[in-house]
Amino acid sequence: MRVVKEYDERRNEIIQTAINLFIEKGYDACSVNDILKAVGIAKGTFYYYFKSKEDVLDAGVEQLSETVFTRVKEIAKDKQSSPVDRMIKIMMAIRLDDKSADILIEEMHKVNNALLHQKTLVSILNMLTPVFADIVEEGNKSGIFNCPYPEQCMQILLSSALTLLDDGIFNFDREKEKLIFQALFFTTEKILGVSNNEISSKLAAIYEVGGGEAL
Incomplete structure (x- = not known):
C-alpha cells in the first residue's frame, strides 16, 4: 500500500536521505535517481518538492x-x-x-x-x-x-x-x-x-x- 506522508515530513526525509548519500557517495557522484531509490519515491514526487539536486543541497544548508x-x-x-x-x-x-x-x-x-x-x-x-x-x-x-x-x-x-x-x-x-x-x-x-x-x-x-x- 502506498504510504502518504505530510508535506514537511516527506520533504525532510528527502533532504536527510540526500545529505547521507552526499556523505556516502560524494555530491558529484550522487544522482537524483540515487535519491529516488533510497527514499522510495517517483521522480515526479521529487520534483514536486525540489527543482534539482542543487536545490536539495541548498535546503540542507538552510536547515543547518x-x-x-x-x-x-x-x-x-x-x-x-x-x-x-x-x-x-x-x-x-x-x-x-x-x-x-x-x-x-x-x-x-x-x-x-x-x-x-x-x-x-x-x-x-x-x-x-x-x-x-x-x-x-x-x-x-x-x-x-x-x-x-x-x-x-x-x-x-x-x-x-x-x-x-x-x-x-x-x-x-x-x-x-x-x-x-x-x-x-x-x-x-x-x-x-x-x-x-x-x-x-x-x-x-x-x-x-x-x-x-x-x-
Whole structure:
C-alpha cells in the first residue's frame, strides 16, 4: 500500500536521505535517481518538492543554518551569563565540526556553487548581526562595553571573520591562521571598548592560539 506522508515530513526525509548519500557517495557522484531509490519515491514526487539536486543541497544548508540559529538564540537569552561569556559561547556554537556540515561546506566551496556560498555567508551574517548587536547594547548599558555603533561594528567584525576564516576564500597556513585569530580577538576588544584582555584571553584558550603556542 502506498504510504502518504505530510508535506514537511516527506520533504525532510528527502533532504536527510540526500545529505547521507552526499556523505556516502560524494555530491558529484550522487544522482537524483540515487535519491529516488533510497527514499522510495517517483521522480515526479521529487520534483514536486525540489527543482534539482542543487536545490536539495541548498535546503540542507538552510536547515543547518536554522540549527545554528536555534543554538545562538538559546545562548543569547541566557541573562545569567555575562555579555562577554555569551558572545564567546555563541562563537563556539557556530563552529561546525560534524561530518554532514563538512560535506555541505566543501560543496559550497566548489566553483559551481559560488552563488550558494555567497548566499550562505550573507545569510549567516544577517542572522548573527542582530544577536551580537543586542548583546553589545546590553554590555554598553551595564558599562562592560563602550561601543557607539553596535550593529554596524558587529557587521564589520563578523564579515571580516566569516571571510578571513573561510577556507574556500582564503587558505592560510597554520601560523598565519593563528595570527589572524589573534588579530580578530584584538580587534574585537578594540571595537567593544574593552581593555582588560578578558575576551582575547578566553578566546585564545578556546581556539588554542594564545601564549605563542602553535595550533
